[in-house]
């Protein structure tokens with residue numbers, strides 16, 4: 044398994060699903076999608092533990108979105124969502140990730156029909172922790188994600204609430220673009236997203252059967 | 265200078281400017297931007313010469329956009345558009361590129377306020393030729409780009425028509441995300457974009473002072 048530094052170094056693309064938890068769709072007044080949609084974050088936005096704080100660009104309303112991340116272990120195309128063994132074998136390991144988002148930048152882009160790349164792509168906008176061995180997450184659709192700001196729980200939900208499951212996500216992405224070893228996939232955020240300001244302390248992590256997965260913990264300013 | 269295969273292998277992100285030629289803005293009924301905007305293409309969309317044809321996904325209205333490409337030669341942040349020596353030194357070489365676009369997919373994304381990543385990101389959607397040594401392009405704002413379909417000239421304009429010059433593009437991108445060695449920047453397409461169907465032969469290239477730059481030629485189906 045790659046180290047976390049290698050995960051950052053070897054990552055060429057980060058593909059992320061939008062609106063994949065029903066209650067999160069509602070909180071942003073968005074429409075529930077009939078099919079999954081995706082966007083890219085640049086690998087230069089990855090922030091490792093101890094690389095420093097998340098940088099809030101001036102005038103940006105900075106939102107957190109805690110998500111289960113997947114590190115791809117081999118080159119795959121045209122995966123079949125019903126071939127569980129097939130798409131599971133494309134997963135090398137898991138990450139705990141925070142999809143930081145310039146919410147006002149994104150809202151303006153949405154209004155104008157412009158791309159999301161800037162809103163999602165600033166340096167430090169993708170804190171990650173892990174990698175978490177596949178053997179530790181027997182069922183990726185039964186993981187509790189949480190995120191706290193200054194000690195207050197803001198997000199806490201189980202990945203069983205995903206609208207589109209991981210097999211569907213990997214199948215859909217890999218029918219458009221080849222997934223390569225080292226690519227990262229973010230699987231969507233549950234409800235509770237919100238703003239942070241400079242100095243706030245974000246703690247995020249995941250639990251399986253109520254038990255914290257230590258290597259998946261993030262603490263970042 | 266890297267070989268073209270190394271350019272593909274080393275590329276982590278491809279940042280592209282939208283609406284950077286006035287007549288192209290008009291032909292798509294778009295608004296002329298007050299400031300440049302950008303989107304990401306995945307490096308997995310790069311198509312080298314002799315790697316085969318551009319693949320048109322079913323139901324996709326596939327458009328060509330010929331563009332001058334830039335290969336970044338070193339890690340840079342916060343470039344200053346007025347520091348010509350500074351941003352010029354970040355350029356390793358040039359490419360001739362075609363930013364293939366699923367126009368109907370993009371139009372639907374624009375209407376719904378959704379990201380452009382899929383419309384721009386299919387495998388084979390970024391044919392490239394080169395690299396072209398910096399010494400061969402003394403002034404990147406005085407290069408004639410052309411693109412023919414089945415022998416008919418569809419695009420032919422000079423890069424002097426760019427609304428936002430390359431220094432401004434690199435400055436704006438590098439204020440959002442670190443530009444790393446190997447990254448590629450596409451500088452926008454002139455007017456004349458249009459559809460191609462399977463079997464069409466696209467030829468594209470660039471001329472300086474009326475003279476073809478041989479290593480910048482693309483011929484692709």
Ligand SMILES: [Mg+2]
Nearest residue numbers: 158159379380
């Ligand atoms: Mg986008």
Ligand SMILES: [Mg+2]
Nearest residue numbers: 108142231232
């Ligand atoms: Mg997200």
Ligand SMILES: [Mg+2]
Nearest residue numbers: 329363452453
């Ligand atoms: Mg373009």
